Amino acid sequence: MRRAGLKHLTGTSAIFSAALLVSCMANPGPAPTVDEQEELVDASADDEPSADKEADKASDDDAEVADGIEDEEGPDRSSMSVGIDPFQLGFNPHLVADDTELVDALADLVLPSAFHGNIIDSDVLNSAREIDAPPGVAQRVRYSIKDGAQWSDGTPITGADFDYLFKEMVSTPGVREVAPYRAISALNISAGGSIVTVDFSTRVADWHRLFTHLLPSHLLESGQFDRVLESAIPASAGKFSVASIDQARGLITLNRNDRFWGKNPAKIDVVQLRAIRSTSQAANLLRSEQVSFVDISPTQTLKEQLSLLGDISTESANPSRQLRLSLSTQSQVLESPQLRRTMLSLIDTRQLARLATERDVDLRVPYGGNPLLDSSSEEEIAVLAAATKDNPLRIAVDPTEQAAGIAAMTLVDMLRIEGIEARVVENRMTSIVEEALPEGEVDAVISTADTSVTAANVASFFTCHADEKTAAAAASTTAAPTSAEPAPTKSESPAYTQQKLWSGNLSLACANDFDDRAQGILSGEISAQQGLEMIRQVNREQAFYLPLIDETRIRAFDEDSLGGSLSTLDEIDGRSSK
Numbered sequence: 001m002r003r004a005g006l007k008h009l010t011g012t013s014a015i016f017s018a019a020l021l022v023s024c025m026a027n028p029g030p031a032p033t034v035d036e037q038e039e040l041v042d043a044s045a046d047d048e049p050s051a052d053k054e055a056d057k058a059s060d061d062d063a064e065v066a067d068g069i070e071d072e073e074g075p076d077r078s079s080m081s082v083g084i085d086p087f088q089l090g091f092n093p094h095l096v097a098d099d100t101e102l103v104d105a106l107a108d109l110v111l112p113s114a115f116h117g118n119i120i121d122s123d124v125l126n127s128a129r130e131i132d133a134p135p136g137v138a139q140r141v142r143y144s145i146k147d148g149a150q151w152s153d154g155t156p157i158t159g160a161d162f163d164y165l166f167k168e169m170v171s172t173p174g175v176r177e178v179a180p181y182r183a184i185s186a187l188n189i190s191a192g193g194s195i196v197t198v199d200f201s202t203r204v205a206d207w208h209r210l211f212t213h214l215l216p217s218h219l220l221e222s223g224q225f226d227r228v229l230e231s232a233i234p235a236s237a238g239k240f241s242v243a244s245i246d247q248a249r250g251l252i253t254l255n256r257n258d259r260f261w262g263k264n265p266a267k268i269d270v271v272q273l274r275a276i277r278s279t280s281q282a283a284n285l286l287r288s289e290q291v292s293f294v295d296i297s298p299t300q301t302l303k304e305q306l307s308l309l310g311d312i313s314t315e316s317a318n319p320s321r322q323l324r325l326s327l328s329t330q331s332q333v334l335e336s337p338q339l340r341r342t343m344l345s346l347i348d349t350r351q352l353a354r355l356a357t358e359r360d361v362d363l364r365v366p367y368g369g370n371p372l373l374d375s376s377s378e379e380e381i382a383v384l385a386a387a388t389k390d391n392p393l394r395i396a397v398d399p400t401e402q403a404a405g406i407a408a409m410t411l412v413d414m415l416r417i418e419g420i421e422a423r424v425v426e427n428r429m430t431s432i433v434e435e436a437l438p439e440g441e442v443d444a445v446i447s448t449a450d451t452s453v454t455a456a457n458v459a460s461f462f463t464c465h466a467d468e469k470t471a472a473a474a475a476s477t478t479a480a481p482t483s484a485e486p487a488p489t490k491s492e493s494p495a496y497t498q499q500k501l502w503s504g505n506l507s508l509a510c511a512n513d514f515d516d517r518a519q520g521i522l523s524g525e526i527s528a529q530q531g532l533e534m535i536r537q538v539n540r541e542q543a544f545y546l547p548l549i550d551e552t553r554i555r556a557f558d559e560d561s562l563g564g565s566l567s568t569l570d571e572i573d574g575r576s577s578k
Contacts, residue, residue, distance in 0.1 A: 077269040083285055083294030084566065086250055086275040088400040090430075092229040093213045094165075096174045096506075097398070097429035099448050101295070101319055101553065102273070105566035107213040109254060109271075112157060112237040114143060114211040123262035124149050124157065124214075124237075130207075137185070139200040141207055147194070148261045151216050151235040158193030164217030168225040174433035176450055179459035179518055180204045205524035209456045226430040239266040239570070250275025271569075279305050286312050286556060293557035293564030298362035306556050314556045316362055317565065320452035321551040323356075323404060325411070326506035327544060331443035333387050340543035342384045343393070343444075345376040346418050347411060353549045356407035362554065366547035385419040392421035396442035398429040404446045407548060411446070437508060445506055446548070458531035459521035464510035507544035 090098040093107035112124045120128055126144040133140035149157040169181040185201040204210070216235040220228040233242045239262070240254040252273040256266045276282045276296050283305045285291040296302075298316075306314050325347070327340045334340045349370040354360050393415065397408040408424045415422045425442050436442045450457055517534060520526040526534075539545060555565045 078267070079270040079272065080268055081272040081274055081285075081291045082564065082566070082569070083276040083282055083291045083296060084252075084273045085296050086277055087247070087252070089231045089245075089247060090229070091231075091233055091245075092226070094169065094175050095172075095226060095430070096176055096433060096447065096450075097226070098229075099176060099321065099450055101321070101551075101566045105569045106233070106242070106252070108238070108570040109240045110233055110236040110238040110242055110257075111213040111215065112149070113213055115208040118208050120208075122146070128208075133199065137199045137201075139203045139207070141198045141200075143196040143198070143211070145194045145196070149237065150259060150261060151218075151237050152241045152257050152259045153216075153219075153235050154259065155216065155218050155235070156193070157214065157237055159187075159189030159196040160193060161214045161217045162196045162198075162211055163187055163189060164221055165211060165214055172225045173438070174226070174430065177209065177454070177456040177460055179463040179522055180207065180210050180456050182463050183519075183522055202519045203523040205522065206455045209454065226434065239264075240271060243270075250277065282306070282556070283309060286558075289558075292561070293555065295553055295555045295564070295566045298357075298359060298552055298554045300359040300361060302554055303362070306554075311559050312556050313559045313563070314554060315563075317553045317555055317567075318364065319551050319553060319567070320450060322366065322449050322451045322547055323407065323446065323549040323551070324449040324506075325407075325444060325446050325546045325548055326449075327444045327546075328437055328440070328442065329507050329509045329544075330437065330440040331393075332440065333391050333393055334443055337542045338380065339384055339387065341372060342376045342380045343415070343420070344370070344543055344546045345372040345374060346381070346420065347414055347546060348373060349546070349548055352407055352410050352414070355410045356403045357549065358406075362552045364550040364552055366550055370546065372543075372546075381418055381420075385421075388421040392423050393444065394425045394442040395422060396425045396427060396432045396436055396445040398432065398447070399426040401429075401448070403549070404448075408446050433506070437506065447506065448551075449506075449545075451550075453528045453532050455521050455524070455528045455531070458528045458535065459518040461505045461535050462514040462518040462521070462531075464514055505544065507542075509542065509544060511538075 084102055085100075087100070087102055091103050091106060092098045093103050093111070113121055114125055114128055115121060124146060126146050128141065128143045131140050131142050143159075143162065145157055145159070151157065166181055166184060166187055169175050169178055170184075183200045183202050183204050184198055186199040188197045188199075189195070190197070198207075198210075200207075214237070215228070216237075219234045232245060236242065236257050237260075239257055239260055241257045243253040243255040245252050254271040254273070256269045260266070274285070274291065276285070276294055279299045279302050282294050282296065282302065286294065286306070287309055295317075303314055306312050325344075327334050327343065329335075334343060347370055350365050350368075353363055353365045357363060395408045395411060397404050399405050405424075405426070412422045412424055425436070427436060429447060432442065432445055432447075437445060517526070517531070521528065521531040553565075555563065557564045
């Protein structure tokens, strides 16, 4: 039997159920001004609640949030609540620094995409197809934007949004899946902004992955790409819009986008994403039905605690995301593959993973442990120790990533035991990838890496050397299409050079054959899986990175429901809330 609890976030179960059964087209009202959009986003508090106070506040916060929906939104608005991990600011799905399950889920809900997988989004586009390319152009694709497609402030989606994303992707350090964007040689906008023609310097077989999660260029073009979505998403073109982001309370509120023009607008009015700060809080919220489901990182006792609820199902999920240690080729200390390999051989990744996550259950350590562990001789370790005596290794980490921070401190302790001097350098991940790494200010970084085996992601590892010439070419791509840019000149020596504006890997390495490999993967001549094997082979030879922890998530939901996860939030239309 289902235990007694809150049957609806607003206290009105019957009204909520009825609301889900009724589907109606959106009825866009007057477009809000930019100022009104900005006022919807709550500024985060300067001070986070301390760990000692969080447990005491949990029950009070739960009650406040449950009451808040009814107070602020009205009792007749259908709502649902979802438990998530505590989050930090930064919501740009195109940045390595913001690569989380939450950011990807939010982007799916509020940002438009040309395609979802290989399926065209017919709400956004009339068509997207390859057309005959003129001489000198390897491939040409034409997009036709649908009439009525618009942002939540009433501004139409146009080719300017495509152009903005392309230019920022090829000129910003630390972006995800950059390879197909780097293959673009020209982008032309016509028919009043409704037609976008894209030329490529090399074939991109999986061009459908381009222009995913378009951004509102009219609101963002004057800002820095790595910061424009730092604390808000100011306009939506999906079924939902971001009403507020309250980091202090751990609460993100999404409202139904009443300006959504598509065939299937959202049937739920309000979705709240609520940070779960403890195992007991997760159990309490599920027990009392204050959340429909939770999708969070494991703790040592999470599954055990949830198993006592009886009618709650739990499952483990393994996203394509990994905590990884990357060694910089810009480092004066780790200047050779042998020195990098020696350093990696001193790391017990199984112990580091347990300490960093504070658990030994639901813990996935790549390869079952470090394959290089204890492989270096005493002489090799002594050489590295001597190199770090006056120049301690600097391990960079973003302090807002808790597991990465603990991993960095643990790594420093492991190295010092072996006589290797090292210290932790804390900074924002955007600053690390834009400044600290390319300027040689740090020797290594611990961060999240996307491990999805797609042509775009794998080819991006081999995509390198974006310089001023590349940026200048991007700045002129709105002119009439011309012949493809000539292939970059390959470096004669050394075999591995160092990048200033890198893209696919944090080692900043670039070899003579990297461009050819990237082009082969993009064109489909080399499969994504074969490309992955190439990456692994290069890493075995050069010791660029060491996988530390593969991400695991726990999803818990009522056995009577259809389940739920952040990755399927865009399918919530027909899901009932408890």
